[in-house]
Amino acid sequence: MPPRNVVVAQSGGPTCVINNSLRGIIEAARRRPDRIGKVYGGRFGIEGVLKEELIDLSATPDEEIALLRTSPAAGSIGTCRYKLKKGQDEDFARVVEVFKAHDVGYFFYIGGNDSQDTAHKVSVLANEHGLDLVAVGVPKTIDNDLGDAEFTLLDHSPGYGSVARYYAHYVRQANEENAGSRPADPVLVIQAMGRKIGYIPAAARLADPRREMPLQIYLTESGLSLQQLGENVIRQLESDGRCIVVVSEGFDVGEVGSVRDNFGHVQFSSSQQTVAQVVVNYLNTLKFPVPGKARGQVPGTDQRNAIAYASSVDLDEAYGVGRHAVEIALNEGNGWMATILRDRSGSAYNVHYDKAPLEKVANSERFFPKEWLAPSGIDVTDEFVDYARPLIGEDWVSVPTVAGLPRFARIAQVFAPRKLPAYVPQTYRK
């Protein structure tokens, strides 16, 4: 059998380590010239496939591929929030057509729930249309909402460990700020990502596993009201004179003027008002038992691209699961997602890479376990800390710098020659 080409594409919001999965796929593919030809990157994910904009990654030298390790976000080949929805038959047919035109035998899709679903659909369709295509999903999401409720398909998603480490450090620093500045700024409100699933705000607890800080964590799942939040903060001010509030962007504070992305998800960073602002404004209507005001901040996309905080464990696993996806494609064939499973024997943290059926992943849902939410509603339990603590690793990751600035990978903007007529993706048509 002659070698066949690869398309790798990223989807959804980026992470600190997404490029390390890309690196794993590229490096593993380069070691198997007997089976794999060119590696193409879909420019801006599936949009690049639809538009036949395929970055020829063979034009990028090994040294730059290696730098993908510490290059955060999706600046390398890009990502998108374009969803191949049910019924977009032309889009699906176009993907198969592009893959056929470029002799693509392997499709790696790095993404979250929606992307695993898409990868699955593409693989089914390709085989229906006589294209011998192996589609393998590679997990990625800072939200950690990919996989099943029992953690048997996937223990955690690459990307989560780094955002968890971000909050562990962020809140620890914020605590120094709040402790030292409380005569003027007794309340600091920090808005965390994660919409409806609370793994990200929960990670704030990693900053203070012994519960020594006046820290309150508001997951969307808490079901608490703004008024209850206010009462809790006043109580903390009475006992400690200060309070740090970490609140999920999805915490219910009423109408915030939502904007939705193509996945149909609320995009809180584009809303007309932030949850942090509503909380700050509400708190500043209350009578504090101490001088000073509440202040707020919104880390935004920084939490998913601040490479200085990346977890070394997360980096290694993102890379490993990318490499493993190539193994699956070559040895197991179609319809799998590469996964990370935790060894449950012994107290040391160990993982192994495995595979889960794409169809099963696409139909699974991961929640924040109810039993990990503390009875107070404003904390998480030690069981959560035991789960999440190993994911943030130990020491700092070494990020190469040149002239005082981080040196990120430079991907040569060389494209596969076009073979098909131009195409406008269905969602972009008027």
Added chain:
Amino acid sequence: MPPRNVVVAQSGGPTCVINNSLRGIIEAARRRPDRIGKVYGGRFGIEGVLKEELIDLSATPDEEIALLRTSPAAGSIGTCRYKLKKGQDEDFARVVEVFKAHDVGYFFYIGGNDSQDTAHKVSVLANEHGLDLVAVGVPKTIDNDLGDAEFTLLDHSPGYGSVARYYAHYVRQANEENAGSRPADPVLVIQAMGRKIGYIPAAARLADPRREMPLQIYLTESGLSLQQLGENVIRQLESDGRCIVVVSEGFDVGEVGSVRDNFGHVQFSSSQQTVAQVVVNYLNTLKFPVPGKARGQVPGTDQRNAIAYASSVDLDEAYGVGRHAVEIALNEGNGWMATILRDRSGSAYNVHYDKAPLEKVANSERFFPKEWLAPSGIDVTDEFVDYARPLIGEDWVSVPTVAGLPRFARIAQVFAPRKLPAYVPQTYRK
């Protein structure tokens, strides 16, 4: 002459390196037992002096003092925004009384403009009341608005180099995010601190000294309107398909529901609305030439306490100027601020520590030089880059970690025994 005691106090918003000036003062004082007795830290700055809450720093071992190097913000001894205003005669008299009661011969005040003014007033008053007190100011402000317009009293303030490095890295990462995610998020709005003086947003240019990014920088000083901002962003979207906007918190977007601190400064993090939000909302009413929406984020206090981004140059200088302040106190006497001056000969970056009269500093104003604002109004010049680039240093600072978390200094909470009746600072009286 028997040794006399020291009071050191911090004032205003903290920085990444403020504790390193504190460390410089403590370490230099410990080397001069012939002249200096105990070193007391005012708990929450001048408030601690007024309330006679003096932390006895001799109870903290050298190892913890050394850790102040990489302990950001003011969690060690605290800071405040309490201003000793003209006419608050009881407060001034109380400071002198407390200093007398604890045999304080040296007062080091680490702060910005307001604090240098206070230090000056205290030193004058003490001497009028027969207290032999040497007051020395130590510069500190992320805003870099301390000193004179000609940079002859002070080249730059400790704290600025680190926030500048924060923005150099932050924007570089944001560029990866924006470049990779632009199909959904073509415009990223980032709100920088600095109120009316634009050194902080200007530092975003350090992320891209060659001007390769679609980056627009809005200093308050630009005098541009929200509508002009919108037109600029549309133009950038037409040419580049994406745009990064760094906007000062003080940029004029109309009413934001301001809250003021005790210095009378607008405290933008407590306002009812942020500039970033107003900009995002306005942009999302416009018709973009590309798909997707604007999104915004507000780094807030993180920009002044994210120790991972601290500049090694800034750390060293904050320490050096703290040590130098002790030299001044011992050798030069009353009425000085320790300063940092840049050697103007040769192309290498070199500084030396010097002194400037407190009175002169208190009456000086530092602006962002008009000629450093580019004619476009949305950029700064290469002259600014030449000035600021050396301040961010080269490689990462090594921040010690324990169990995956930064290990910050622990200051023993041991207080000097009270000798005076309790006192309520004038501003806090009903």
